[in-house]
Amino acid sequence: MPAGAGCSSSGERIMRSRRNPNERRIMTQARKRYLAWAVVALLTGALAVAAAGCGGGGKSSKSKPTSGQASIGKGEGALNLIEWPYYSDPKFAKKFEQRSGCKIHRKDAGSSNQMVSLMRTGGGGGGGQWDLVSASGDASLRLIRGGDVKPVNINLIPSWNDFIPIFKSPAHNTVDGKHYGVSLQWGPNVLLYNATKIKPGPTSWAALYDPKYKGQITIPNNPIQIADAAFYLQHSQPDLGIKDPYELNKKQFDATIALLKNQRKLVKLYWNYDTDGRAAFANGDVSLGAIWPVDTLALQAKGVPVKEVIPAVGATGWADTWMLAKKAPHPNCAYLWMKYVTTPQVEAQQALIFGETPVNPKACPFMNKIEAGSCAKYHLNEPLNYYNTIKFWKTPIPDCGGGKNDCMNYNAWQTAWTQVTG
Secondary structure: OOOOOOOEEOOOOOOOOOOOOOOEOOHHHHHHOHHHHHHHHHHHOOOOOOOOOEOOOOHHHHOOOOOOOOOOOOOOOEEEEEEOOOOOOHHHHHHHHHHHOOEEEEEEOOOHHHHHHHHHOOOOOOOOOOOEEEEOHHHHHHHHHOOOEOOOOHHHOHHHHHOOHHHOOOOOOEEOOEEOEEEEEEEEOEEEEEOOOOOOOOOOHHHHHOHHHOOOEEEEOOOOHHHHHHHHHHHHOHHHOOOOOOOOEHHHHHHHHHHHHHHOOOEEEEEOOHHHHHHHHHOOOOOEEEEOHHHHHHHHHOOOOEEEEOOOOOEEEEEEEEEEEOOOOOHHHHHHHHHHHOOHHHHHHHHHHHOOEEOOHHHHHHHHHHOOOHHHHOOOOOHHHHHOOEEEOOOOOOOOOOOOOOEOOHHHHHHHHHHHHO
16 A cells, blocks of 8 residues: 655645444453464564454443543644544534644545554654554554554543443453553445446345446455455355454455455456545446445435445444554644544534444434434444444454464455455
8 A cells, every 4th residue: 555654734635535344352352362462463573462353341341541641731733643534524623723723734544554554654663753543443453563552541531431332442442451542433334336227226245246247346455355255255155154254264265265356357446545436436437336435425415326235234344443653743632632523523523424423422412413313324323233233344363263373364365365456
């Protein structure tokens, strides 16, 4: 992924795009894997270790460790962000700048890989010029164990007390009781189609592998897309024994890669930025694809006849965290931002801009005030049911439980993806 080091100011937003989740693992499972992570960290020179999975709101989600600075001082006048597009949208960020005196400089990233690369640009890691990064679950643990981010003091973020319990101390951003950031927003990857060209509309992920749609398909150009194919095989070929699409042994992995190589013949565009996928739909170059809710909203706003569906089996997706760079040059502005952006009013605004779900349920009435019925539309009124339909992104590691160490790691995923896409 390109790692262009420049950043844009509030008036110079780079309109690129995002990403390619967190998972249903309880915190006790996370602790069992801590030792395995430690071994990996020592071998790779990383500093901290993390468990894969999403916390289920046990003991650690009720505690409030006091790692990080003790108080928030006066803002330093600037805030440098690596973010998914719209994550500091001027619609809500301008007020923050006016109140805090912290001028935002942002770099929009197109993938989790690009975020990790940007945090390590210049050598030495630790974020360098950056203060915060809005990392998804397939980047957050890499940043933690790589020593690129540092613990935050949750006591300085009042809205943390109101979070949905599973997002207070999830294993994708909390290790050994230390929070390396604050949860923010979450949502699914969706199956998007042109309703005038594809009738009836698809109801299964199988459509993305169906030869009848050859030359009409677009999907993300990201190794984490392997999990989407594995998720499909988990339900279509149960004999493979896939339990978690991010935890694949060699047999399962090989079957998944074979599926993706066959799909290669059908794909018109592997998009690096979601705006590329969006443009392909708008121009009529593609009629079917995997993309994000923000793109559905943008296309529909322009009158493009697209509809999205989340198949009955569920979807992969993301859970994002604002993480504090180890070398953050403006830590007070960073804390002021985390404090501001997790308030219910701001979470509501961001959710409706991107088409995702807040971690703060108090955002519900503010969402409905902006758009009637939007709280239910994005399932904040019943978050646990919705949460359980999503397989959240996480970084693949060899240790996938059961005392075995036979799962394919992220390096293998990257190598295979390059072979798939050519």
